[in-house]
Amino acid sequence: MSALTTNYLVPTGREEAWRFTPLKKIAGFHDGTASFIPKISLSLKDQAQGGYTIAAVPASEVIPQSTTDDVVVQRIRDAVKEVTVLTINKDAEIKEAITLLRKAGSGAEVSRTVIRAGAHSHATVIVENSGNAKIAEEIEISLEPGATLTFVSLQEWDNETVHLARHHAIVGKDATFKSVVISIGGSVVRLLPTVEYAGTGASAELSGLYFATDGQHLEHRIHVDHNVTHAKSRVNYKGALAGDSARTVWIGDVFIRAAAEGTDTYELNRNLLLTDGARADSVPNLEIETGEIVGAGHASTTGRFDDEQLFYLMSRGIPADEARRLVIRGFFAEIVSLIKDETIEERLMARIDGELTKVGA
Amino acid sequence: MSTLIIKGLHVGVETESGTKEILKGVDLTVNSGETHAIMGPNGSGKSTLAYAIAGHPKYTITGGSVTLDGADVLEMSVDERAKAGLFLAMQYPVEVPGVSVANFLRTAATAIRGEAPKVRTWIGEVKEAMSGLHMDPAFAERSVNEGFSGGEKKRHEILQLELLKPKIAILDETDSGLDVDALRIVSEGVNRVKSQSDLGVLLITHYTRILRYIKPDFVHVFANGKIVEEGGPDLAEKLEEKGYAEYVTA
Ligand SMILES: Nc1ncnc2c1ncn2[C@@H]1O[C@H](COP(=O)(O)OP(=O)(O)OP(=O)(O)O)[C@@H](O)[C@H]1O
Ligand SMILES: [Mg+2]
Numbered sequence: 001m002s003a004l005t006t007n008y009l010v011p012t013g014r015e016e017a018w019r020f021t022p023l024k025k026i027a028g029f030h031d032g033t034a035s036f037i038p039k040i041s042l043s044l045k046d047q048a049q050g051g052y053t054i055a056a057v058p059a060s061e062v063i064p065q066s067t068t069d070d071v072v073v074q075r076i077r078d079a080v081k082e083v084t085v086l087t088i089n090k091d092a093e094i095k096e097a098i099t100l101l102r103k104a105g106s107g108a109e110v111s112r113t114v115i116r117a118g119a120h121s122h123a124t125v126i127v128e129n130s131g132n133a134k135i136a137e138e139i140e141i142s143l144e145p146g147a148t149l150t151f152v153s154l155q156e157w158d159n160e161t162v163h164l165a166r167h168h169a170i171v172g173k174d175a176t177f178k179s180v181v182i183s184i185g186g187s188v189v190r191l192l193p194t195v196e197y198a199g200t201g202a203s204a205e206l207s208g209l210y211f212a213t214d215g216q217h218l219e220h221r222i223h224v225d226h227n228v229t230h231a232k233s234r235v236n237y238k239g240a241l242a243g244d245s246a247r248t249v250w251i252g253d254v255f256i257r258a259a260a261e262g263t264d265t266y267e268l269n270r271n272l273l274l275t276d277g278a279r280a281d282s283v284p285n286l287e288i289e290t291g292e293i294v295g296a297g298h299a300s301t302t303g304r305f306d307d308e309q310l311f312y313l314m315s316r317g318i319p320a321d322e323a324r325r326l327v328i329r330g331f332f333a334e335i336v337s338l339i340k341d342e343t344i345e346e347r348l349m350a351r352i353d354g355e356l357t358k359v360g361a
Numbered sequence: 362m363s364t365l366i367i368k369g370l371h372v373g374v375e376t377e378s379g380t381k382e383i384l385k386g387v388d389l390t391v392n393s394g395e396t397h398a399i400m401g402p403n404g405s406g407k408s409t410l411a412y413a414i415a416g417h418p419k420y421t422i423t424g425g426s427v428t429l430d431g432a433d434v435l436e437m438s439v440d441e442r443a444k445a446g447l448f449l450a451m452q453y454p455v456e457v458p459g460v461s462v463a464n465f466l467r468t469a470a471t472a473i474r475g476e477a478p479k480v481r482t483w484i485g486e487v488k489e490a491m492s493g494l495h496m497d498p499a500f501a502e503r504s505v506n507e508g509f510s511g512g513e514k515k516r517h518e519i520l521q522l523e524l525l526k527p528k529i530a531i532l533d534e535t536d537s538g539l540d541v542d543a544l545r546i547v548s549e550g551v552n553r554v555k556s557q558s559d560l561g562v563l564l565i566t567h568y569t570r571i572l573r574y575i576k577p578d579f580v581h582v583f584a585n586g587k588i589v590e591e592g593g594p595d596l597a598e599k600l601e602e603k604g605y606a607e608y609v610t611a
Contacts, residue, residue: 307418312455312505313465315415316521317443317472326468330459330504337459 008032008071017070020249020281022217025188027108027134027162029072034108034134036079041111041135042127045099051092052123056082062114065140066168070192072136073166076110083112086125090118090144097124097152097341104133111137115151117175119144126152126344129163130185136164143175145199150178152339156351157185159215166192171231173199180338181208181237183218184351194223195233203232209335210250212278213355214243221251222267226260235267238335240328241278242359252284252300256293264294271302272331274361328361329353363430363446363528363561365391365414371424372406372413380421383409385586387425389563391529396555396562398572398597401583402605407565408452410583411533415449416442429529444473446528450518450535452565457505462517463487465505466524473525490523494550495543511538519550526554529561536571548574569601584608 010031011018018030028034040056048054062083068074088094100113115125127139143149153167163186171177183189195204210218224233239248252267271280284298306327313323332352336345372384383406391397401407413420414427416439427434429445437445457465466487471477478486491498494516506514515535522530532551536544548571554560555575564575572580572594580597582590582605589608590596 308455309457311415311417311439312451312457313460313469314439315443315449315451316465316469316525317440318468319440319472320438322468322472323440326460326465327457330457332459334459334504 008074011071017221020219021190022188025162025217026164026190029075029108029136029162029164032075036075036110037105037107038080038082039105039109039111040082040084041102041104041109042084042100042113043103045101045128049094049096051094052086052088052098054084054086057085059083059112062112065142065170066196068166068168070166072164073138076112076136076138079110080112083114086113086115088115088117088121088123088149090121092118092121092123094121094123097126099126099128102127102129102131102133104129104131104135106132107134109133109135111135113137113139115139115141115149117141117143117147117149120146122148124150124152126154126339126341128154128156130156130158132158132160134162138165139167140170141168141177142170142198143172143177145173145175147172147175149176150180152180153182153191154344154348155183155186155189155191156348157189159185159187161186163189163191165190166194168192168194168196169204171195171197171202171204174201175199176203178205179207180335181206181220182336182348183208183210183220184348184355186216186218188217190219190221192221192223194225196225197228197231200229200231202228205234206236207335207338208237209332210237210239210248211332211352211355212239212241212246212248213359214245217247217249219249221249221253223253224255224265226254226256226263226265228260230262231260232264233267234265236335237269238271238331239269239280240272240274240331241280242274242356242361244275244277246278249281250283252298254286254296254298256286256288256290256296258289261290261292262294263296265296267298269300272328273302273304274328274359324361325356328356362559363393365447365529365561366428367414367425369425370410370413370427371422372409373421373423374419375421380423382423383586384413387587389581389588391561391563393528393559393561395579396564396575396577398577398580399563399565399583400567400580400597400600402609405583406586407583408533411449411531411565414442414447414531415439440472443525443527448522448525448527448530450515450522450530450532452533452537454506454514454518456507458507460505461502462505463501466521469521470524486524490520493523493553494520495546496520512540512543515539516543516547519547523550523554526558527560529563530554531563531565533565534567535564536566536568544571545574551575569597572597582608
């Protein structure tokens, strides 16, 4: 079942999935008051290398592989005319990351992207989002058996941007999916990193970092559906907030179905409140339908700066402000370093540093 | 030549039912080149003494003084104490995720020395100190203390001691959790610093085995928040044999 073309259920804000989202600020994507501009706004940053192809394909030829009850995604699916399809060849070993740049316009853009990682391929795909935009997008990622794919989505938006997204991975037998989501910019970012499995022995590692300052709403709703045996999932999202009106939401839904024996899952969300007044919601949710599992756990913490760490660094002669900066930088660096690209890491840390300086942290 | 003088030190911690006094008048003088061992039962206040000297914010000084070469240590911020030449190897070193050991050591050395060490000599210095402590160079890229085993944390503390070269070092149970070989390796590290720099050492321990490597000039018995007896190395042997019963009941 794909989109319900006629009868959209317009969220009122009372639904579980929408209760945290500032509907007034999401540019009419949810109720259809926006006039959608179907567009292909992603393009390769560099010349294509061997091992993969990218093409714009008529939407009618790219049937969605997953179902969703998210009304914005349903509207995207109905509105888009062409889909960006990135295909990584079977057995390809691609050393350089495949970087896709987003050049979004100011209209209410909708877009669909499909990434297919061929069997036993190895690749990294980076999506770089920057500038001012209003965009609702869906990226469907499928990993054939034995594939290893690292998917990085960088939200380095300007502060006016509204970005609604679903990034859905279908992880095949013995395949390894790693995702790194970094959300720093944007007025509203509502991102749905979701995972389902298509074969036993599959693994998904979802890492994320968000940093909200005044006026920002950054929402990440993870959903992992353990629907096969012996699959693994790890979720590690960290957030930092500074400023009275900074707002973050993290939802971690993990379902272990009755058939998913041998599941191994752990999810973690840590939030650092850099100032009073900021609000971080963190809702881990584990539903287990079978006891025959390897492990299932979750942890969620939201707190202030750790004085023990500050004391330790200062006891080695490091002045308070520098020690504080080191600890906070370290908090971010743990996730940023997973991208394994020095240029990007430095750019992100420079932006984080700049924002920290602005808020006096 | 440096001197750390602790006089009539009273220290408390804030609890729900008010300030709880832990140190009840500690007097102790440590000179450069001297090694003082402090032994005493669990909960007697040994770590409290160490933390109070280092300036941990959890503790409130309610009386007495601490001076290093005449300068008032209690007036200094935590980093100023380290710059003045004090070092605390902690009983439970703190994990600092996302801050690499290499970055941490270099930042600390820069702060203590007042200028950034020259890159090339610094790398050599760190490598040599690490190999002296039998630490895998891979530790340099790991986050400070994160996921380190108990023994690895203690080696990392002594690595810092070697690189930061303080005047007076307080070693709080650096020997706890070390296997036989690690104990020797860590002790040799401390002795290297002693021989190079006339370091004064305040060594808190429960066991005499570390004292076979790091020979104390003085042994102090710590009980119920103060020093209750002082003696030479033979006092440590006696404590190991007889325990603290006579001091605790007294
Ligand atoms: N926040 C607190 N509230 C109440 N008591 C406290 C608090 N913090 C420390 N104490 C108490 O202070 C006492 C001294 O603790 P300290 O850690 O200095 O002992 P120690 O001599 O180092 O012991 P050990 O040999 O076990 O390391 C202990 O009884 C401890 O429980
Ligand atoms: Mg102790």
